[in-house]
Amino acid sequence: MNGAPAFEAISRKVRSGEPLGRADGVYLYTEAPFHALGKLAHQVRTEKNGNRAYYVFKRYLNTTNICYAGCKFCSFAAHEKEARSYRMTAGDIVARACAEPADYDELHIVGGHDPKQTSLEYWIPVIEELHRRxxxxxxxxxxxxxxDYMCKRARCTYEEGLRLLRDAGLTSLNGGGAEILVARVRKLVCPRKASAEEWLEVHRVAHRLGIKTNCTMLYGHVETIEERVEHLALLRELQAETGGFKCFVPLAFHPEGNDLEEYGWTGGIDDLRTIAVSRLMLDNIDHIKAYWISYGIKLAQLGLHFGADDIDGTVDNEQRIYREAGSTTDQSTPAQELKRAIKEAGFEPTRRNLLYAVMEPA
Ligand code: SF4
Structure with missing residues (x-):
């Protein structure tokens, strides 16, 4: 099949601001010429963000790895009785967050579904303390x-739970847990976690309460291309309704230490194509991230030429989720190295905060 006419038709839609449909997304993934796809995504990225490439000063805490959800792609979760399980105390969390130098802009916290930590009751005083300190x-x-887990345990609605968290000081929700927002996939890889509808509803309610959020897609395991595209289309539709997503983060599946090892690592071409297709399908989300912790700095640099405008940020050595799934990327990179990588790729390093306000360069 000759892809050129279809690619031209899609380019015209993109140039005229018409949203792409599911069939367009599947075509871009499976047939669009690779370089032309990257070029088109780069044009959109440049129209939205100019020559800027964003990074953030960030501290990252995985506060517990105790979790019984049993997601098949997860290399991080542990049973409480396993030697490698851990649970930070509230005091540890506050101490780590406040440790000098505390001149960072974003604290990013993700943990497991830990019956003893992942509750509104546990977190609200911790958030208040963080907000104060x-x-x-x-x-x-x-x-x-x-x-979803916390609200179900507290027997409250998402709105009630999110209101309490927002009022305590929460700025934004992280984008994880989305995996692939298709029931067939979730049944295979994360049947005990929030459903696709519940994941979307939490974000819908958060946006209604003025809480901006991120969104992700964990790709490269059991899903089909059509299911990836369905996932992107659902995100686009929710964004059209609420406008509350700041950034989309494609997350490449890492295969070590989990039940889906047979699917192996994603290839660089798939990664770049995913970034580019995301940029084109999610025309109503401002930012696309080439997450260097997942891709490594070198591929993240290329991602900036395929539609991404953000590479995430400086983190200390606490990001354990990818490390335990086999990532060999150094998890700690100073700002100078990120700026150097961005400049070498031909972009203007731009320090941002969580909500994409531009900060003074470091
Ligand atoms: S991905 Fe999250 S919810 Fe699923 S098993 Fe791992 S820690 Fe638990």
């Missing part, structure tokens, strides 16, 4: 799956 730090806390 490091008021300049914006708090990116919990995935929608964690919110």
């Amino acid at each position: 490091v008021p300049h730090v914006q708090l990116a806390l919990f995935t929608a799956a964690e919110i």
Whole structure:
């Protein structure tokens, strides 16, 4: 099949601001010429964000790995009785967040579905304390799956739970837990976690309460291309309704230490194509991230040429989720290295905060 006419038709839609449909997305994934796809995504990225490439000063805490949800792709979760299980105390969390130098802009916290930690009762005083001790730090806390877990345990609605968290000081929800928002896939890889509808509903309610959020897609395991595209289309539709997503983060599946090892690593071409297709399908989300912790700095640099405008940020050595899934990327990179990588790729390094306000360069 000759892809050129279809690609031209899609380019015209993109140039005229018409949203792409599911068939367009499948075509872009499976047949669109690779370089032309990257070029088109780069044009859209440049129209939205100019020559900027964003990074953030961030501290990252995985506060517990105790979790019984049993997601098949997860290398991080542990049973409480396993030697490698851990649970930070509230005091540890506050101490780590406030440790000097505390001149960072975003605190990012994700944990497991831990019956003893993942509750509104546990977190509200911790958030209040964080807000009091490091008021300049914006708090990116919990995935929608964690919110679903906490609200169900507290027997409250998402709105009631999110209101309490927002009023305590939460700035934004993290984008994780989305995996692939298709029932067939979730049944295979995360049957005990929030459903696709519940994940979307948590974000819908958060947006209604003025809480901005991120969204992700964990790709490269059991899903089909059509299911990836369905996932992107659902995100686009929710964004059209609420406008509350700041950034989309494609997350490549890492295969070590989990039940889906047979699917192996994603390839660089798939990663770049995913970034580009995301940029084109999610025309109503401002930012697409090439997450260097997942891709490594070198592929993240290329991602900036395929539609991404953000590479995430400086983190200390606490990001355990990818490390335990086999990532060999150094998890700690100073700002100078991120800026160097962005400049070398031909972009203007731009320090941002969680809500994409531009900060003074470091
Ligand atoms: S992905 Fe999250 S919810 Fe699923 S098993 Fe791992 S820690 Fe638990």
